[in-house]
Amino acid sequence: MLFMGGDRGGDRIDEAVAHTAKVLRAALDRDWSVKAGGLDWSCLYTAEHIAGDFVAYAGQLTGRPTDAYVPFEAVLDKGTAPEGAIRAIEATGGILAAVVRTTPRGVRAFHPYPAGSADAAGFAAMGVTEALLHTHDIAAALDVDAEPPASLCEAVLAHLFPHVPPTPAGGTPWTTLLWATGRGTLPGRARLPHWRWRNAASLPAGPVALREVTPAAAADLAAGGTGGFEWLGGGPFDGTRRAAEMVTKAYAAGVHRSEWGMYVLVRTADELAVGGMGFHGPPDENGCVEVGYDLVEEARGRGYASGALRSLSQWALTHPEVTSLLAVVEPGNAASQAVAVRAGYERLPDRDTNFAYGLRRA
Known part of the structure; x- marks a missing residue:
C-alpha cells in the first residue's frame, strides 16, 4: 500500500492513469458538455483539470517553491475533443510519474494542507486521488462505471486520509474513499459536508x-x-x-x-x-x-x-x-x-x- 519506496508512487500514478483512460474512453460517444457529477464544471473541463493537476504537481516538485504554487497552468487547446483530453491526461500523468520517480529523497515543495509542504510520495498520492475522484465525477454524469482497484483506494486512504476510520462492514475501500471526500455515504457515518486530505509532516x-x-x-x-x-x-x-x-x-x-x-x-x-x-x-x-x-x-x-x-x-x-x-x-x-x-x-x-x-x- 506504500506511496514510498523505490518509485515513491510512480507505479500508482501509472495505474490510476490507465484506469482513468479506460473509464473515459468507454464514454467517448456521450455529451461531455454536461456538468460532471457534483461539480459546476463540464465533463470536458473536469478532464482538463485532471491533466492540469498532474502538471502542477510535477512543477511543484521540479520548481520546489516553499511558499506558493508555481504560477503556471496547463490547458487544452481550444476545440479539443474528449479523446484529446484523455491523451492529455495520459501525457501529463506520465510527466508526474517520471518526476516522482526521479525527485531526490527529502525534497519537499509547497502545498497548503496541512503543514505547508509535501514530498514526492505526497504529490503522487494527491495526483492519484485527483484522478480517481474526478474520473468518478465524469463517469457519474456520463453513466459509466468508474470503480478503481481496491488496492489503489487503500493506498490513498492510508497515505492521505490517516484520520479516516478504516472501511466498515458493508463498505469497500472505494466507498470509504468516496465518503472521505464528501461524495458518498457509509453505514453508520454521517455524510461529510467538508473534507481535507492530510500530507505527512516534516x-x-x-x-x-x-x-x-x-x-x-x-x-x-x-x-x-x-x-x-x-x-x-x-x-x-x-x-x-x-x-x-x-x-x-x-x-x-x-x-x-x-x-x-x-x-x-x-x-x-x-x-x-x-x-x-x-x-x-x-x-x-x-x-x-x-x-x-x-x-x-x-x-x-x-x-x-x-x-x-x-x-x-x-x-x-x-x-x-x-x-x-x-x-x-x-x-x-x-x-x-x-x-x-x-x-x-x-x-x-x-x-x-x-x-x-x-x-x-x-
Missing part, C-alpha cells in the same frame, strides 16, 4: 528531520520492512518496530490521530533514517502526552535524539490541548535518561518500576 530538528509516518508506512515497518526509508545500519531498532505496530493497531481500531503518532528521524545530510520518535497517543484528559524514542546503534552519541526530542516537544506544546509531556524510561537505560534531561525534561516520581521525566508548558 519537522526540522537540527541535523535531522522528524518525518511523520503514515499508517501504510507503519504497517510496513511493523511487518519487518523499511517503511519506505533508507536506514543507517540496514534497518530500525526494535523499539521503532514496536511503535509502528502501535500505530498500525490504532489505525485498524479507528482511534489513530494524525500528528500524535510516530515519526522517523532522518539525517538531512544523506537522507538516512537513524531512529524513531513519537507519541503513545493523543493528549489525555489532563493535557499530558507521552513520548518514546530510540536510535539505531550506529547513530547514537551524536545528539540526534536529544535535539529531535527538544524540537518535537516544543512543537507539541504549541497545541493548546497539550500542557505537559512525559517520558518513561527503564532504570538501566542511562542513555535514554540522558536524552530526556538534555531535551529539558525534569525527573518526576517513578512510574511503577520505571523512571519518569516530564516537561511542562512554561
